[in-house]
Amino acid sequence: MSPPIARRGLLLGPAAFLLPADARAAALHVLGRRFEVPGTPPPVPDDITGDAPSDEDALGEVEERRWAARLRREIGSRPEARPLIPEPDRALRLRWLEERFRSLDALARAMRLAMGRPEVPAEGDFTPPGEIPPDFVARHAVLGFDPLASHAAYRRVRAAYRAGDVALLAAASRFPVNLNRGRDRDRRVLRSASDMTAVRDTVMQPRLRDVALAQPFGTMFARDVGLMFGHGELWLRFYPDGFGLSAINLP
Incomplete structure (x- = not known):
């Protein structure tokens, strides 16, 4: 319809x-x-x-x-x-x-x-955050991350889960994306948007949506490979030209 x-x-x-x-x-x-x-x-x-x-x-x-x-x-x-x-x-x-x-x-x-916020440039989608905790900014500096790039990637993942649209989640991802299950981390590698669409119900489940939407940007855990949502259910991986969703971890 x-x-x-x-x-x-x-x-x-x-x-x-x-x-x-x-x-x-x-x-x-x-x-x-x-x-x-x-x-x-x-x-x-x-x-x-x-x-x-x-x-x-x-x-x-x-x-x-x-x-x-x-x-x-x-x-x-x-x-x-x-x-x-x-x-x-x-x-x-x-x-x-x-x-x-x-x-x-x-x-x-x-x-x-x-x-009183600046207009978003034509090539941008999200207003830069007004305030970022100093320790979060400092951690980005140590790791060589751009907080504006990680913020945009964070917003894209949230937007995909908010909309419940697997095509948007694929757009927010950097393939290959590792789909891990259980303590032994039974792994399936998603190499394309088609692979992700084939497991739509798994990657778009409500639990992951809740994790994405509950995570404040300024409290994300950051390490050398990127940043995580929640307790590691979703990972944004750092690349030289930005960030993208790279791993989904299920119980």
Whole structure:
């Protein structure tokens, strides 16, 4: 079934909210947080519910959903995706994803403006964290890691689990990915997105989702090979050009 077409208000895009500095402020409520924005605030999608512990966490969730919408749109636009979703459903879904991305982009821009945070560059997806514990930064420096690169990888993994989309998890991974089970670490090596899709129910299980979404960035354990979520259920491996999910460890 095709997703419903979003209401017309979501098509306005970011430019609709670039108002004069002296415009009257209005309250924007997102995930239980209040943001003061100039003029009319952008609409909040109906599926963004619950309470975030901080403004930073609220912005992070919106940007994770924004990344997921953008990447799903890109994946759905690829030629190899055409046989999987026949027309006209494919065109409707791509249009819905475009509207979804625009609405989340406008919402993130308004939140950043209210927080006094810099605009994300065109090639970026996530606002750099406002505060990182000094010992976490120092540990990155010792290991030769870039905290902005590890933060972006952290957000991508969370976005994939938040969306429950194995294609997004594959995009957040660096293959091969080791899938380990039990104390003896019975290992299966996932060498491609197709391999990961074949074990979708295993790698996308709710327990792993809970681990990913409960992990604060600034308290991740870091060592020479990378950073871990939780008690090591998920590992981000360091590469010269960034980080990617490299291991999934199951009980």
